[in-house]
Amino acid sequence: MRIAVLGTGKMGGAVGRRLASAGHKIIYGSRDPKGNSYRFADASNISVKPYAVASREGELAVIAVPWAFALDLVGSIKNDLDGKIVVDLTNPLAPDASHLVVGGADSAAEQIARTLDQSTVVKAFNGITADNFANPRFSGEVAQVFYCGGDGDSKAIVRALIESCGYLGQECGALSNARYLEAIAMLWLQLAFWEDWGGAFGFKIVRNGHAITTRDTLP
Numbered sequence: 398m399r400i401a402v403l404g405t406g407k408m409g410g411a412v413g414r415r416l417a418s419a420g421h422k423i424i425y426g427s428r429d430p431k432g433n434s435y436r437f438a439d440a441s442n443i444s445v446k447p448y449a450v451a452s453r454e455g456e457l458a459v460i461a462v463p464w465a466f467a468l469d470l471v472g473s474i475k476n477d478l479d480g481k482i483v484v485d486l487t488n489p490l491a492p493d494a495s496h497l498v499v500g501g502a503d504s505a506a507e508q509i510a511r512t513l514d515q516s517t518v519v520k521a522f523n524g525i526t527a528d529n530f531a532n533p534r535f536s537g538e539v540a541q542v543f544y545c546g547g548d549g550d551s552k553a554i555v556r557a558l559i560e561s562c563g564y565l566g567q568e569c570g571a572l573s574n575a576r577y578l579e580a581i582a583m584l585w586l587q588l589a590f591w592e593d594w595g596g597a598f599g600f601k602i603v604r605n606g607h608a609i610t611t612r613d614t615l616p
């Protein structure tokens with residue numbers, strides 16, 4: 398699949414590289430394609446282009462810029478994303494990362510979806526950190542990527558992307574549940590940095606009744 402990863406920073410870099418290793422063609426969107434291309438020169442199926450070009454060429458897009466710039470960015474490339482699946486991995490953090498600036502009855506993902514009203518927005522990957530992204534296992538257990546929003550087809554496509562990165566996908570219902578997925582990412586930050594857990598942990602839901610994952614074998 399041709400995937401536009403919008404943002405070449407820590408998280409965009411980690412997600413794009415992992416998806417490229419899984420066989421996808423990655424087109425990074427960047428404010429400075431020339432300046433950032435050298436960072437991906439070692440990868441054969443990665444290119445770096447202006448945001449609008451990457452959005453146009455991608456069949457699916459991943460929003461990987463800081464929240465403060467996300468709405469301006471998606472507003473500027475809205476037409477290029479019409480009719481496409483847009484994966485939002487942003488967390489609406491305050492500049493000092495001490496709290497969420499959106500929450501309660503709204504979320505970053507819902508605000509992006511209101512701007513991209515002709516796209517199908519799915520929240521995913523926001524609860525995994527860039528440093529951990531390449532390794533989904535913690536003491537042998539595979540972490541889950543929680544995702545919500547979209548419809549049956551888009552959820553299946555995003556789940557397949559999650560699993561191609563080596564994670565288990567956990568479907569979490571409607572896009573409005575992004576309010577809580579974004580809060581879970583905030584919990585991760587609090588535990589890692591303020592409760593001194595360190596960064597080597599991920600989340601996983603366990604429950605009775607029926608299997609919550611469909612994949613038996615993982616890379």
Ligand SMILES: NC(=O)c1ccc[n+]([C@@H]2O[C@H](COP(=O)([O-])OP(=O)(O)OC[C@H]3O[C@@H](n4cnc5c(N)ncnc54)[C@H](OP(=O)(O)O)[C@@H]3O)[C@@H](O)[C@H]2O)c1
Pocket residue numbers: 403404405406407408409410426427428429433460461462463464466470486487488489490522523524525526527528
């Ligand atoms: N880091 C993590 O572990 C992590 C985990 C989960 C979710 N997230 C979320 O992922 C998003 C990106 O975080 P990050 O850690 O990757 O941030 P980052 O390293 O600071 O990179 C952000 C990228 O956004 C792009 N960008 C576009 N417009 C920008 C502007 N006006 N000012 C600055 N950068 C701009 C830049 O790429 P170009 O220079 O190429 O345009 C920059 O490299 C955030 O919403 C964050 O909450 C991060």
